[in-house]
Amino acid sequence: MTSYPAPTDAPAAEVDADVLAQIALSRDEYERACDMLGRAPSDVELGMIGALWSEHCGYKHSRSLFQHFPTEDERILTKLGDENAGAIDIGDGWVAVMKIESHNHPSAIEPYEGAATGVGGIVRDIFAMGAQPIALLDSLRFGPLEDQRNRRLCVGVVAGIGGYGNCLGIPTVGGELVIGDSYGGNPLVNAMCLGIAPRGALISATAGPSGTQLMIVGADTGRDGLHGATFASVELDESSAERRPAVQVGNPFLEKSLMDACVGLVREHRDWLEGLQDCGAAGITSSTVEMAERANAGIRIQTQSVPRRESGMTPYEVMLSESQERMIAAVKPAHVSDVEGWFDHWDLHAEVIGEVTDDGIARVFDGELEVAAAPVSLLTGAPAYMPDAERDPDAETRSHWDPGSVPDLHSSDANDALLALLGSPNIASKRWVYRQYDHMVGTNTVVTPGSDAAVLRIRGVRQGLAVCTDGPGRAVELDPYAGSARAVAEAARNIACTGARPIAVTDCLNFANPERASIYYQLRESIRGMADACRAFGTPVVSGNASLYNESEDSPVTPTPVVGMLGIISDVNHAVRMAFQDEGDEIWLLGASLEQAASTLGGSEYLAVLQNKSAGPIDVDLEAEAALIEVLVEAAERGILKSAHDCSDGGVAVAIAESAIAGEIGTVIDAEFGARLDSALFGEAGARAIVSVDSVARSDLLEIAAMLGVHAVKLGSVGGNRLKIGEVDLPLQDVTDAWNSALPNLLDG
Amino acid sequence: MRFAVLVFPGTWSDWDCVYALEDLGQTAERVWHKESSLDEYDGVILPGGFSYGDHLRCGAIARFSPVMSALERFSVTGKPIFGSCNGFQILCEAGLLPGVLQRNASLQFRCQPQELTVERADTGFTNGCRTGQIVQLPISHGEGQYFATPDVLDELEDAGRIIFRYSGENPNGSLRDIAGIISPMGNVLGMMPHPERASDALLGGTDGNYIWRSIIERWG
Numbered sequence: 008m009t010s011y012p013a014p015t016d017a018p019a020a021e022v023d024a025d026v027l028a029q030i031a032l033s034r035d036e037y038e039r040a041c042d043m044l045g046r047a048p049s050d051v052e053l054g055m056i057g058a059l060w061s062e063h064c065g066y067k068h069s070r071s072l073f074q075h076f077p078t079e080d081e082r083i084l085t086k087l088g089d090e091n092a093g094a095i096d097i098g099d100g101w102v103a104v105m106k107i108e109s110h111n112h113p114s115a116i117e118p119y120e121g122a123a124t125g126v127g128g129i130v131r132d133i134f135a136m137g138a139q140p141i142a143l144l145d146s147l148r149f150g151p152l153e154d155q156r157n158r159r160l161c162v163g164v165v166a167g168i169g170g171y172g173n174c175l176g177i178p179t180v181g182g183e184l185v186i187g188d189s190y191g192g193n194p195l196v197n198a199m200c201l202g203i204a205p206r207g208a209l210i211s212a213t214a215g216p217s218g219t220q221l222m223i224v225g226a227d228t229g230r231d232g233l234h235g236a237t238f239a240s241v242e243l244d245e246s247s248a249e250r251r252p253a254v255q256v257g258n259p260f261l262e263k264s265l266m267d268a269c270v271g272l273v274r275e276h277r278d279w280l281e282g283l284q285d286c287g288a289a290g291i292t293s294s295t296v297e298m299a300e301r302a303n304a305g306i307r308i309q310t311q312s313v314p315r316r317e318s319g320m321t322p323y324e325v326m327l328s329e330s331q332e333r334m335i336a337a338v339k340p341a342h343v344s345d346v347e348g349w350f351d352h353w354d355l356h357a358e359v360i361g362e363v364t365d366d367g368i369a370r371v372f373d374g375e376l377e378v379a380a381a382p383v384s385l386l387t388g389a390p391a392y393m394p395d396a397e398r399d400p401d402a403e404t405r406s407h408w409d410p411g412s413v414p415d416l417h418s419s420d421a422n423d424a425l426l427a428l429l430g431s432p433n434i435a436s437k438r439w440v441y442r443q444y445d446h447m448v449g450t451n452t453v454v455t456p457g458s459d460a461a462v463l464r465i466r467g468v469r470q471g472l473a474v475c476t477d478g479p480g481r482a483v484e485l486d487p488y489a490g491s492a493r494a495v496a497e498a499a500r501n502i503a504c505t506g507a508r509p510i511a512v513t514d515c516l517n518f519a520n521p522e523r524a525s526i527y528y529q530l531r532e533s534i535r536g537m538a539d540a541c542r543a544f545g546t547p548v549v550s551g552n553a554s555l556y557n558e559s560e561d562s563p564v565t566p567t568p569v570v571g572m573l574g575i576i577s578d579v580n581h582a583v584r585m586a587f588q589d590e591g592d593e594i595w596l597l598g599a600s601l602e603q604a605a606s607t608l609g610g611s612e613y614l615a616v617l618q619n620k621s622a623g624p625i626d627v628d629l630e631a632e633a634a635l636i637e638v639l640v641e642a643a644e645r646g647i648l649k650s651a652h653d654c655s656d657g658g659v660a661v662a663i664a665e666s667a668i669a670g671e672i673g674t675v676i677d678a679e680f681g682a683r684l685d686s687a688l689f690g691e692a693g694a695r696a697i698v699s700v701d702s703v704a705r706s707d708l709l710e711i712a713a714m715l716g717v718h719a720v721k722l723g724s725v726g727g728n729r730l731k732i733g734e735v736d737l738p739l740q741d742v743t744d745a746w747n748s749a750l751p752n753l754l755d756g
Numbered sequence: 757m758r759f760a761v762l763v764f765p766g767t768w769s770d771w772d773c774v775y776a777l778e779d780l781g782q783t784a785e786r787v788w789h790k791e792s793s794l795d796e797y798d799g800v801i802l803p804g805g806f807s808y809g810d811h812l813r814c815g816a817i818a819r820f821s822p823v824m825s826a827l828e829r830f831s832v833t834g835k836p837i838f839g840s841c842n843g844f845q846i847l848c849e850a851g852l853l854p855g856v857l858q859r860n861a862s863l864q865f866r867c868q869p870q871e872l873t874v875e876r877a878d879t880g881f882t883n884g885c886r887t888g889q890i891v892q893l894p895i896s897h898g899e900g901q902y903f904a905t906p907d908v909l910d911e912l913e914d915a916g917r918i919i920f921r922y923s924g925e926n927p928n929g930s931l932r933d934i935a936g937i938i939s940p941m942g943n944v945l946g947m948m949p950h951p952e953r954a955s956d957a958l959l960g961g962t963d964g965n966y967i968w969r970s971i972i973e974r975w976g
Contacts, residue, residue: 260808441867447894
């Protein structure tokens with residue numbers, strides 16, 4: 008058996024249960040590391056192994072499932088997991104780069120800084136590739152806002168996202184806010200960033216050949232964020248508040264300078280560099296070791312050379328600090344002083360902290376003393392687990408419940424039911440959130456927040472980009488496979504409603520403790536469902552993040568895979584919005600007839616809000632979804648759609664109401680509702696969208712729908728100042744007020 | 757015209773301003789805050805952003821940048837200086853305009869389209885408008901609440917130096933709904949809203965071009 012020489016100046020670490028608990032390494036994993044090393048690790052080595060073998064860095068429970076994902080097509084330029092983010096060729100000489108990541112646990116403890124540094128981290132992942140970040144999205148989950156603690160988290164997280172993102176000059180253009188009981192003790196804060204770069208101008212996160220100099224640039228290193236990666240990989244409990252030092256503090260101003268300097272450096276002097284890498288979770292350890300792995304190399308790090316903001320830091324602390332706003336540049340030896348000079352322009356200090364070697368060993372020095380000498384392959388060789396999987400019997404039972412057993416909605420209650428749904432925080436206007444985010448800086452935001460998807464232009468290019476996030480947790484809980492496929496389908500529908508064709512996915516898997524069979528079942532089936540849906544839409548998964556162990560004393564969180572999707576619109580001047588426009592326009596439902604079976608209420612917002620029930624079957628028809636997307640894209644390209652809006656939460660009635668509110672114009676819907684009123688109005692059958700056209704364009708729409716085999720039914724027309732949807736008949740102003748006032752009423756004051 | 761668009765560490769509307777001016781056929785160059793001369797330019801733009809991260813107080817550190825002495829010299833030439841958002845804050849901190857910008861009364865950041873009343877159409881920045889015209893320009897700030905002592909406010913009113921007021925709901929608690937003011941000589945204007953974000957029909961509005969075109973009309 009191979010035995011690797013111990014570092015010359017550090018004894019084997021003394022290990023007990025407490026030490027292992029602090030780095031979230033199991034006894035078996037410790038033994039495994041000892042076997043691989045042929046000896047016991049030193050203190051610093053143990054810390055490095057703990058961080059890199061954490062779920063957060065090592066993807067122990069999710070890695071083996073990623074093989075299900077489609078990850079390639081002719082547009083995709085990166086291999087899943089190889090780089091800081093995924094890159095997609097979007098044509099016209101441009102490349103899009105995107106990724107979504109969680110910052111759930113830090114936000115639970117310290118909402119403002121936790122969310123802020125989540126934004127900082129995802130932005131660094133994008134500019135580490137040399138791309139200019141052009142948009143942020145935030146997918147948020149909190150417990151019920153009637154509870155003061157959840158309100159505090161929501162207010163703090165939104166302020167933190169704004170506080171950081173606004174300062175960077177990157178518009179926050181979209182996202183979600185969903186409220187659910189299970190998120191009370193463990194909110195979800197997922198941030199997605201989209202960047203662009205000229206084709207051929209990206210840089211890899213590699214260390215380069217032996218002799219390459221490793222320079223750190225940006226913030227000085229402090230003790231903040233120590234064990235952050237580990238903290239992200241355990242369940243929250245009553246002692247979690249004591250982990251506050253594991254939450255970092257952000258400095259967005261520094262990040263802005265760092266971003267401008269790094270993007271400029273890669274654009275203008277890529278030849279000075281071998282690689283560029285964000286210093287994120289597990290700090291210098293993960294960034295340098297992962298760079299070495301990509302180069303099949305070793306590294307020597309001199310901890311004494313790392314600029315510090317605190318005195319007396321040990322090599323262990325320097326290697327594992329998660330101080331924010333730091334980057335590692337792998338610089339060709341002849342260009343070290345050039346790089347120093349480049350950063351000096353922004354008053355940033357770049358310092359050589361090590362170099363690349365050819366022996367495959369990660370060596371850490373504290374002055375003359377060698378304190379770690381572990382093989383890179385061991386550090387990046389976290390074990391992969393495939394635990395037992397078993398469906399949660401309670402969720403299974405609930406998914407078999409028949410929504411038809413609930414008495415149908417009485418026609419006299421239809422008005423109140425619609426108002427109640429529009430006032431539910433999951434459906435209500437999110438303006439309270441997005442008006443705290445600068446969503447226009449960069450002057451590229453063509454379709455602003457509050458629509459199905461945001462649309463961005465690229466200056467000088469005809470094509471535009473559409474981007475959105477979706478994560479219907481309740482449906483995933485009831486049926487992880489179908490619910491997760493639906494997450495992808497909803498995202499694709501949102502993209503297509505703007506006229507864009509979906510092209511790629513990034514995903515954030517927010518689940519509870521995967522060591523439990525019911526949770527691992529959720530994770531596995533969710534990935535399978537997303538993977539099959541991505542295949543159906545031709546949208547490979549290019550990047551992502553797994554955030555496991557999302558639970559508190561109360562309970563595990565609802566399984567919440569969040570899909571971030573990118574689409575391309577062939578002419579950004581033809582972007583379609585959700586707002587109804589002109590009196591007399593015809594309103595059409597694409598994808599199905601208005602009559603729907605009671606089963607389509609399964610997992611619906613209607614049942615949740617009006618019956619306090621999360622149950623029923625979850626269906627998804629990927630072929631029908633793909634056909635609907637074709638119809639929407641084709642109709643948008645022909646320029647015949649006056650509006651388009653996805654039918655999802657709250658069904659047809661809510662979709663029509665939202666289009667009417669956005670357009671400030673009423674409707675008259677006089678189509679047949681069929682046997683059940685509740686499922687016709689509020690059922691959540693997929694593969695449907697509400698569009699409006701003028702009477703001239705009607706025949707074109709019908710021709711496209713018929714050609715692609717998509718059902719189209721005329722519901723009524725746009726006009727007046729009342730919202731009339733069959734039995735629903737309300738002044739549009741009342742509808743608008745209910746939708747607008749819900750979040751301010753819950754969150755202000 | 758040839759414009760200098762000043763760039764401090766943390767500035768982020770610099771490119772947006774450059775593009776808005778270029779789209780109108782002007783020359784606009786980003787000028788780093790360490791430059792010490794603005795002599796070769798016909799006009800200076802101080803764009804939005806968070807110069808120095810708003811540390812200490814918004815605009816408080818930027819005013820000590822080398823380019824600011826050049827800006828003071830530039831201001832006495834009578835050529836136009838236009839500051840929006842953080843640029844307005846810097847002009848106030850530098851004493852080129854009176855008053856200060858405080859945190860919004862809501863204590864929250866606000867990014868939204870905003871209606872403004874044009875109080876005077878006989879300035880170099882508004883000659884393309886009508887007095888009393890309502891224009892729509894986006895706002896995007898956390899510290900836009902205009903504050904000055906009552907005597908300064910009265911002086912501004914009396915001298916007709918309040919050029920834009922918020923129309924409808926006051927988004928930040930600014931005293932007397934002040935959104936933009938001008939210097940006594942009429943060549944320095946600061947305002948919180950962002951005309952460069954309303955200079956392209958694709959983005960939903962072109963009212964910002966009233967301001968750019970007025971500047972070009974007066975000084976071009």
